[in-house]
Amino acid sequence: MRRLTTAAATLVLAGAGLAGTAGTAGATTGQAGKAPTATACSTVWGSGDKTARDSGSKPLKNITTGRHACYDRMVFDIGGATGKLGYHVGYVSAFHQDGSGDLIPVGGGAILQVYVNAPSYSPATGKPTYPGKAGQPLPGVNIAGYKTFKDTRFGASFEGQTQVGLGVRAKLPFRVLQSGDRLIVDVAHTW
Structure with a gap:
């Protein structure tokens, strides 16, 4: 009976420890004034190209960004x-406009x-669905104060x-995720 009680107490304490750790893993900047622990920020994503060849998506409607404890996010x-959703994401030495080849x-x-x-336009009508202009910052996106993101074009x-x-601070690990009809690019703050 004593062994059973000791085992139950050990499981309860272990569960409490895991719950405390899980709470910091999803923390965002400014939450409860606490910085994430070193183990909360995974950097196993790598910095190599990431591709999904799927196609046939609807037009792009918007691009937004957000700051998190361990990464900056573009949606x-x-x-x-x-x-x-299809995509190709990777580091390049220079950014050239698709189609014209102009350096941006x-x-x-x-x-x-x-x-x-x-596309950022309706294939049926040709009318823009997203107001981006070649070589210009992304409309409505303000990355001032971001730890990793430095520029958007x-x-x-x-x-x-x-x-x-x-534009990011350095060649850092990143991941690409899909959530419903949104494509998400996260870039880690550190290696």
């Missing part, structure tokens, strides 16, 4: 898209080029893809 809203300067220590298989919307240049 591509492809309203109404179903199924898997992007600030920061490294440039992450993002292609999303979604719209490249082009060419042959059904939208191209964005993301």
Whole structure:
């Protein structure tokens, strides 16, 4: 009986420890004034190219960003898209506009080029669905105060893809996720 009580107490304490750790893993900057623990920030994503060849997405509606405890996030809203979204994300030495090849300067220590298989216009009417202009910062996106993101530039919307240049502090690990009709690019603050 004593062994059973000791085992139960050990499980309760272990569970409490895990619950405390889980609470810091999802912490965002400014939450409860606490910085994340070193183990809470995973950097196993790598910095190599990431690609999904799926296509047939709806037009791009918006691009937003957010700051988190361990990474900065860029979200591509492809309203109404179903199924898997296609993309190609990778570091480049220079950012050239798709189609024309014109060089577009992007600030920061490294440039992450993002292609999303979604045009920024309606294929049926040709009318813009996202107001990006070649070589200009992304409209409505303010990255002042971000730890990793340093600059954003719209490249082009060419042959059904939208191209964005993301200036980051250094060549850092990143991941690409999909949540419903949104494509998410997270870039870690550190290795």
